[in-house]
Amino acid sequence: MSDPDLDVIEVPIEGELDLHTFAPTDVKDLVAEYVEAAAGRGLDEIRVIHGKGTGALRRLVHGVLERHPLVVAFRLCDEQEGGWGATKVTLRPPRTKS
Secondary structure, three states, rough: OOOOOOOOOOOOOOEEHHHOOOOOOHHHHHHHHHHHHHHOOOOOOOEEEOOOOHHHHHHHHHHHHOOOOEEEEEEEEEHHOOHHHEEEEEEEOOOOOO
């Protein structure tokens, strides 16, 4: 029997991160790692789906985005993009090592 704490979940880097299936304790690292992976793949924009709920998860996501060096800007999505249950993030490309 496998230990669920040791299971690794592969998240495809396709421009959208849906946090509904993740534990809140995993979100900080997951969002930061997803931003880095997306920027590394050349994506200039991603959407993070955090849900509406109480707003706690949204605040946690926005806190990570505010401090991340690869995030240029972020905003709540408009109604066509998922409304205030999702955040649109603009990324800068990662620096290349010389």
